[in-house]
Amino acid sequence: MTETPAEAFAPAPAPVPVERLHFAMPPVHESPADERAHRKQRIAGALRLFARFGYEEGVAGHITARDPEFPDCYWVNPFGEPFASMTASALILVNGDGQVVEGARHVNQAAFAVHAEVHRARPETVAVAHTHSVHGRALAALGEPLDPITQEACAFYENHALYDAYTGVAVDADEGRRIAAALGGHKGIILRNHGLLTVGDSVDAAAWWFIAMERCAQVQLAARAAGKPVLIEHRDAVATREQLGSDLVGWINYQPLWRQIAAAEPELMS
Numbered sequence: 001m002t003e004t005p006a007e008a009f010a011p012a013p014a015p016v017p018v019e020r021l022h023f024a025m026p027p028v029h030e031s032p033a034d035e036r037a038h039r040k041q042r043i044a045g046a047l048r049l050f051a052r053f054g055y056e057e058g059v060a061g062h063i064t065a066r067d068p069e070f071p072d073c074y075w076v077n078p079f080g081e082p083f084a085s086m087t088a089s090a091l092i093l094v095n096g097d098g099q100v101v102e103g104a105r106h107v108n109q110a111a112f113a114v115h116a117e118v119h120r121a122r123p124e125t126v127a128v129a130h131t132h133s134v135h136g137r138a139l140a141a142l143g144e145p146l147d148p149i150t151q152e153a154c155a156f157y158e159n160h161a162l163y164d165a166y167t168g169v170a171v172d173a174d175e176g177r178r179i180a181a182a183l184g185g186h187k188g189i190i191l192r193n194h195g196l197l198t199v200g201d202s203v204d205a206a207a208w209w210f211i212a213m214e215r216c217a218q219v220q221l222a223a224r225a226a227g228k229p230v231l232i233e234h235r236d237a238v239a240t241r242e243q244l245g246s247d248l249v250g251w252i253n254y255q256p257l258w259r260q261i262a263a264a265e266p267e268l269m270s
Contacts, residue, residue, distance in 0.1 A: 032069040039065040040088035042203035044268040051083035061131030072096040078105030117176030127206035135218035136196035149229040154240035166193040205250035
């Protein structure tokens with residue numbers, strides 16, 4: 001009888017990785033001019049995506065981004081321009097007092113009063129997004145925060161606020177300061193009877209948090225209409241937020257949307 005060599009019973013060696021996996025990371029810019037162009041293009045792309053998603057309501061809604069060289073000035077879409085046709089060159093530069101310093105169009109003073117105060121209160125923040133989306137307004141009408149009922153909602157767990165007041169259209173700096181104070185260090189806020197506002201350390205992150213917050217509001221409203229949602233326990237919600245709630249994760253999640261709009265509508269870069 002022939003004996004089987006001992007090597008035949010040895011475990012097979014583990015497969016050796018052929019190469020490391022790579023994925024895109026936020027770009028590092030060589031100059032303020034490069035970073036400015038990047039931010040402006042991202043605003044234009046995000047606004048076009050917001051138009052696709054039905055977030056545009058008349059002349060309401062803005063995305064602002066801090067200028068990389070002049071931190072008290074912000075790039076923003078001009079008053080009355082459609083989201084769907086926004087281009088980087090159409091954006092205007094507005095200082096912290098709401099005065100247009102570059103560009104030939106007007107700014108929506110009511111909206112900018114809020115954005116400017118949020119930027120002032122959060123110097124680490126690059127971008128602020130606010131529009132009158134349908135489900136965000138519906139949740140805001142209830143005066144309630146997002147509940148941790150889905151994995152996605154956990155990204156906002158104990159990291160969003162409720163501004164529990166409504167005093168009409170925000171047209172002065174005092175109202176903007178109150179909203180900024182209520183936002184605190186969070187990534188988003190529900191403005192009662194008004195809608196959603198989100199911030200991020202990039203335009204991509206702020207835009208993603210707005211899209212995600214709007215979808216979470218939609219899911220919460222649908223779940224409550226169907227029955228009684230089951231809450232995720234505190235410890236699990238916190239752990240999930242730590243995995244999914246950073247601005248870097250928001251940036252990464254946004255990239256497929258950016259690639260989609262940039263490929264389909266490259267004129268936004270102009």
